[in-house]
Amino acid sequence: MILLLAVVAAVFIALLRGGRFEHLLRVPLRRGWLALVAFALQIVEIYFPLPQSQGFVSWRTFLLLFSYLLLILVVAVNRRLPGLLWIGLGLSLNLAVMLANGGYMPITPEAVARAGLGHLTLGENPGARLLATKDILLPREATRLWFLSDILVLAPPSPLRTVFSVGDVCLALGAFIFFQRTMRPPVPRGAAAGEPAS
């Protein structure tokens, strides 16, 4: 949820700063449709999950990880666009912790309780999935690369209750940079070097 808000906020802030949608026409985005395919591939696993993670042997896990391969490809071919390196970094951090923990993003029961998201859990045992996420419940001591997992909590009284990772912060930063740079008017020649624009 927090990344959707980050993308929407990035677009609105760019508009408030004088940016315009028509400047996006100049963005040489390549293979962007692969990101839409990757998003579609994740829908079943996120919104219609099994109660328990099946590990790497499941076609569900395979599809989830395959979708990340498509995302890596999109980032690679667009790496020169503003913010894409941050998006690539966030993607890599999230993928690393998921690969280290059976293909899903670990989250501790304590973090779930703090954020008040217990209603999303589909079980109480380690490996239980959370609805509408890529998460599995794992105690901290059983989590590899714990510091890259979903450890950052927005809890009440915050109106938004969510848990996210360091990788998600990088992704939000990348989206912010992308829309600020691409929606702004092009800088006149010489202006960057301090020459007066004529």
Next chain:
Amino acid sequence: MKKVYFTIIYVILSIGALVLASGAPAAFSGTGGGG
């Protein structure tokens, strides 16, 4: 004109999908969710 709108929406949706699919998805319940 249609192509202009399509291109703008394509860029926004592609970057949005790239970010959301790489990290925390959008929870349909409106109460958040992790990544």
